[in-house]
Amino acid sequence: xxxxxxxxxxxxxxxxxxxxxxxxxxxxxxxxxxxxxxxxxxxxxxxxxxxxxxxxxxxxxxxxxxxxxxxxxxxxxxxxxxxxxxxxxxxxxxxxxxxxxxxxxxxxxxxxxxxxxxxxxxxxxxxxxxxxxxxxxxxxxxxxxxxxxxxxxxxxxxxxxxxxxxxxxxxxxxxxxxxxxxxxxxxxxxxxxxxxxxxxxxxxxxxxxxxxxxxxxxxxxxxxxxxxxxxxxxxxxxxxxxxxxxxxxxxxxxxxxxxxxxxxxxxxxxxxxxxxxxxxxxxxxxxxxxxxxxxxxxxxxxxxxxxxxxxxxxxxxxxxxxxxxxxxxxxxxxxxxxxxxxxxxxxxxxxxxxxxxxxxxxxxxxxxxxxxxxxxxxxxxxxxxxxxxxxx
Amino acid sequence: xxxxxxxxxxxxxxxxxxxxxxxxxxxxxxxxxxxxxxxxxxxxxxxxxxxxxxxxxxxxxxxxxxxxxxxxxxxxxxxxxxxxxxxxxxxxxxxxxxxxxxxxxxxxxxxxxxxxxxxxxxxxxxxxxxxxxxxxxxxxxxxxxxxxxxxxxxxxxxxxxxxxxxxxxxxxxxxxxxxxxxxxxxxxxxxxxxxxxxxxxxxxxxxxxxxxxxxxxxxxxxxxxxxxxxxxxxxxxxxxxxxxxxxxxxxxxxxxxxxxxxxxxxxxxxxxxxxxxxxxxxxxxxxxxxxxxxxxxxxxxxxxxxxxxxxxxxxxxxxxxxxxxxxxxxxxxxxxxxxxxxxxxxxxxxxxxxxxxxxxxxxxxxxxxxxxxxxxxxxxxxxxxxxxxxxxxxxxxxxxxxxxxxxxxxxxxxxxxxxxxxxxxxxxxxxxxxxxxxxxxxxxxxxxxxxxxxxxxxxxxxxxxxxxxxxxxxxxxxxxxxxxxxxxxxxxxxxxxxxxxxxxxxxxxxxxxxxxxxxxxxxxxxxxxxxxxxxxxxxxxxxxxxxxxxxxxxx
Numbered sequence: 001x002x003x004x005x006x007x008x009x010x011x012x013x014x015x016x017x018x019x020x021x022x023x024x025x026x027x028x029x030x031x032x033x034x035x036x037x038x039x040x041x042x043x044x045x046x047x048x049x050x051x052x053x054x055x056x057x058x059x060x061x062x063x064x065x066x067x068x069x070x071x072x073x074x075x076x077x078x079x080x081x082x083x084x085x086x087x088x089x090x091x092x093x094x095x096x097x098x099x100x101x102x103x104x105x106x107x108x109x110x111x112x113x114x115x116x117x118x119x120x121x122x123x124x125x126x127x128x129x130x131x132x133x134x135x136x137x138x139x140x141x142x143x144x145x146x147x148x149x150x151x152x153x154x155x156x157x158x159x160x161x162x163x164x165x166x167x168x169x170x171x172x173x174x175x176x177x178x179x180x181x182x183x184x185x186x187x188x189x190x191x192x193x194x195x196x197x198x199x200x201x202x203x204x205x206x207x208x209x210x211x212x213x214x215x216x217x218x219x220x221x222x223x224x225x226x227x228x229x230x231x232x233x234x235x236x237x238x239x240x241x242x243x244x245x246x247x248x249x250x251x252x253x254x255x256x257x258x259x260x261x262x263x264x265x266x267x268x269x270x271x272x273x274x275x276x277x278x279x280x281x282x283x284x285x286x287x288x289x290x291x292x293x294x295x296x297x298x299x300x301x302x303x304x305x306x307x308x309x310x311x312x313x314x315x316x317x318x319x320x321x322x323x324x325x326x327x328x329x330x331x332x333x334x335x336x337x338x339x340x341x342x343x344x345x346x347x348x349x350x351x352x353x354x355x356x357x358x359x360x361x362x363x364x365x366x367x368x369x370x371x372x373x374x375x376x377x378x379x380x381x382x383x384x385x386x387x388x389x390x391x392x
Numbered sequence: 393x394x395x396x397x398x399x400x401x402x403x404x405x406x407x408x409x410x411x412x413x414x415x416x417x418x419x420x421x422x423x424x425x426x427x428x429x430x431x432x433x434x435x436x437x438x439x440x441x442x443x444x445x446x447x448x449x450x451x452x453x454x455x456x457x458x459x460x461x462x463x464x465x466x467x468x469x470x471x472x473x474x475x476x477x478x479x480x481x482x483x484x485x486x487x488x489x490x491x492x493x494x495x496x497x498x499x500x501x502x503x504x505x506x507x508x509x510x511x512x513x514x515x516x517x518x519x520x521x522x523x524x525x526x527x528x529x530x531x532x533x534x535x536x537x538x539x540x541x542x543x544x545x546x547x548x549x550x551x552x553x554x555x556x557x558x559x560x561x562x563x564x565x566x567x568x569x570x571x572x573x574x575x576x577x578x579x580x581x582x583x584x585x586x587x588x589x590x591x592x593x594x595x596x597x598x599x600x601x602x603x604x605x606x607x608x609x610x611x612x613x614x615x616x617x618x619x620x621x622x623x624x625x626x627x628x629x630x631x632x633x634x635x636x637x638x639x640x641x642x643x644x645x646x647x648x649x650x651x652x653x654x655x656x657x658x659x660x661x662x663x664x665x666x667x668x669x670x671x672x673x674x675x676x677x678x679x680x681x682x683x684x685x686x687x688x689x690x691x692x693x694x695x696x697x698x699x700x701x702x703x704x705x706x707x708x709x710x711x712x713x714x715x716x717x718x719x720x721x722x723x724x725x726x727x728x729x730x731x732x733x734x735x736x737x738x739x740x741x742x743x744x745x746x747x748x749x750x751x752x753x754x755x756x757x758x759x760x761x762x763x764x765x766x767x768x769x770x771x772x773x774x775x776x777x778x779x780x781x782x783x784x785x786x787x788x789x790x791x792x793x794x795x796x797x798x799x800x801x802x803x804x805x806x807x808x809x810x811x812x813x814x815x816x817x818x819x820x821x822x823x824x825x826x827x828x829x830x831x832x833x834x835x836x837x838x839x840x841x842x843x844x845x846x847x848x849x850x851x852x853x854x855x856x857x858x859x860x861x862x863x864x865x866x867x868x869x870x871x872x873x874x875x876x877x878x879x880x881x882x883x884x885x886x887x888x889x890x891x892x893x894x895x896x897x898x899x900x901x902x903x904x905x906x907x908x909x910x911x912x913x914x915x916x917x918x919x920x921x922x923x924x925x926x927x928x929x930x931x932x933x934x935x936x937x938x939x940x941x942x943x944x945x946x947x
Contacts, residue, residue: 007919018916102482127717130723131721135724136913138912138913160912190487195582211469214584246586247583267462268458270490271472271493272468272469272484272490273488285465352517352521352930357659359725361517361518361521
């Protein structure tokens with residue numbers, strides 16, 4: 001017997017497709033309906049029939065939830081500088097996480113923090129002009145995919161855009177090119193400058209951009225080289241130049257695995273984006289120093305709380321720090337002092353996520369019964385346990 | 393059940409024409425009749441007692457303000473230190489405060505409700521989430537219409553008005569809004585088609601409809617739907633010299649239908665004088681005085697750093713080069729709206745800024761009927777809401793006002809019409825502009841007043857000659873009967889409620905909408921509408937406060 005759930009909001013990439021369905025088999029396994037998106041299929045394969053022991057573990061030993069919560073609270077209480085990483089959760093999880101981060105002075109950085117920060121730093125330096133998926137579908141007459149086709153990581157992108165990847169309106173600037181040089185040359189060309197050494201393709205592209213009525217520049221911060229913020233700034237310069245005489249906008253694709261959502265929630269609660277902590281002098285925002293990878297490598301933190309509720313990846317970085325992991329049940333094998341399996345928003349729990357354009361927030365619906373607690377549940381319990389310990 | 397009495401305070405409650413020393417009693421979150429036996433007696437002698445403040449136009453929730461927070465870490469960092477109470481979680485203050493600080497600072501000033509004026513349908517969940525994370529305050533939002541492709545298409549095709557009215561009601565229903573706002577009617581859409589200016593009788597380059605048609609259609613739809621708050625209008629040509637013409641045409645276009653013109657300071661500019669920029673406050677105030685269907689909020693500017701966050705992409709683009717620091721964010725959004733975030737520093741020595749300041753005050757003081765004027769800075773666009781006490785002093789204290797005027801750009805200081813205005817607002821007039829009036833304009837029967845049965849949202853101010861000090865830090869603030877602040881310190885952080893309206897409409901419109909959403913690749917139609925349960929989750933379990941619609945005028 002099977003059950004079709006439709007519409008379903010897919011939480012596994014930042015496009016948050018919600019036109020497809022999920023078919024639930026009698027054994028609880030899930031199959032995609034209406035799309036052959038490889039990314040969604042691969043992600044759904046991690047939600048097979050329930051097997052094994054889904055109980056929390058402390059030092060590898062199965063235990064009740066309250067025991068694991070108390071163990072996590074004890075670790076947090078003794079930590080002088082915790083790091084909250086991964087951040088694979090939804091709005092409710094982020095809301096609960098902010099309170100815990102305030103109480104413990106934790107630094108928070110997403111698994112996709114590097115890409116998120118490239119976009120953020122470009123924004124903080126110059127701002128930018130963006131568009132959303134429905135605008136692209138309705139208006140675009142020239143779509144430039146800067147740094148390669150987005151389909152490997154965002155398989156349904158062209159369906160959203162209402163274009164085929166080989167549509168004459170689509171132009172790809174290949175990832176193999178020097179993207180710093182290519183973006184700089186393109187910016188100069190659309191400004192009408194003569195650029196020695198610019199390829200014929202790039203010159204033709206600049207001509208087409210200037211003639212387009214609504215051009216959109218698509219890029220993926222996660223695929224840009226180190227210091228990708230410079231490329232983003234330059235692409236935004238292209239957009240700004242075009243907007244003096246015609247219309248254009250950028251559309252970054254990214255922020256999945258909860259990164260953009262947690263960033264939004266922390267920004268509205270605190271007034272500052274991720275890579276912030278509530279330190280002794282109040283909130284400190286350090287987009288460079290508070291990079292999780294750097295903090296771990298420098299031994300600048302003494303505890304890692306890792307959250308990954310959308311699947312068994314991303315795994316926490318290899319390190320010797322004491323670790324609390326709130327994750328997909330498939331992460332049970334990950335070495336952790338405390339492991340608490342949690343429900344996945346959009347599979348075992350309702351929830352909310354932001355789409356890649358940062359405007360649309362979509363509701364996620366549970367598609368099968370779930371015995372596991374949500375990230376928000378667990379974090380609230382840990383916060384309460386910490387308060388109780390402090391009061392005692 | 394505890395009965396509390398505030399004894400011997402000077403009660404200023406203009407909704408009931410009370411301006412006298414008397415007791416106020418409350419129990420179970422509601423005002424009750426004065427009584428002899430009470431459980432708690434609070435001495436309010438020497439204090440002024442008012443209903444909790446209501447801000448009907450303040451950007452407290454949604455994508456634009458969050459972009460401003462992300463854009464300006466250098467400003468946000470300066471505002472991080474303050475957590476005066478253990479009940480407060482860390483949150484920046486300043487011009488784009490975190491939602492937590494927004495709640496704390498409003499409550500410390502004696503405000504108990506605030507309304508987000510620019511909720512995009514596509515961003516409605518986000519807006520409700522942010523408002524849910526503003527502690528203590530009740531909240532609500534006006535949803536944007538009049539730049540969405542569907543509305544313009546229906547208008548362009550001459551579809552039946554009733555269908556457009558149903559679509560308007562459906563959008564209110566789906567986004568759980570308290571009203572409808574139109575921003576630069578048809579202009580945000582026109583900018584997507586590379587149109588850079590749109591006057592009230594000029595046609596949208598693609599849809600060939602005019603702002604006048606948009607205004608008339610929306611104002612009539614809300615009237616017939618019985619939505620208490622009339623159409624909330626951010627007019628054409630915001631910030632442009634000479635825009636008084638558009639503003640007067642907007643009033644004329646309404647043809648007597650009720651409407652609320654917002655942040656009118658930004659829409660009251662002439663183009664006279666050597667700098668081709670002059671005050672048109674006298675003309676606008678005259679028009680408001682002559683048209684009882686019109687209410688306004690001012691959008692006063694305050695000197696210093698702030699950030700402007702608006703749905704008006706067309707005008708924000710035009711003004712982006714004036715920004716400070718020099719960076720800005722713009723966006724075309726989901727075939728229904730746009731957004732522009734431009735940081736701004738208003739300077740006393742700038743002729744334009746000084747004149748803007750004077751124009752705002754002139755408008756406050758030249759409109760005769762305080763019930764149709766609401767005190768706002770269009771937070772954060774004219775300045776942060778934390779400057780309200782200073783603004784109140786400017787309005788109540790003529791000598792203070794003149795001292796400030798003398799510090800400004802010499803041409804403004806010497807010539808502004810403001811110099812000759814002697815009016816000083818009374819406590820009662822301030823109470824009207826900050827609570828009684830907005831409650832009436834929003835249709836909140838049990839707020840903004842202290843009559844028996846009203847919500848016990850109450851503020852107790854220590855009477856002081858310095859009105860800025862008095863209004864900055866009330867002695868006591870109660871929200872639904874619970875004490876939430878005491879002398880500038882937060883004492884409790886209950887979750888606020890959500891105000892919205894539920895007008896009736898013909899569900900037949902949904903078939904049309906389903907097709908439109910699918911054609912434009914917008915989100916799945918089944919995911920657009922926010923149900924009561926979901927709204928409750930978005931708003932952290934706060935109470936749902938549906939406001940009653942009045943009997944709409946049949947067609």
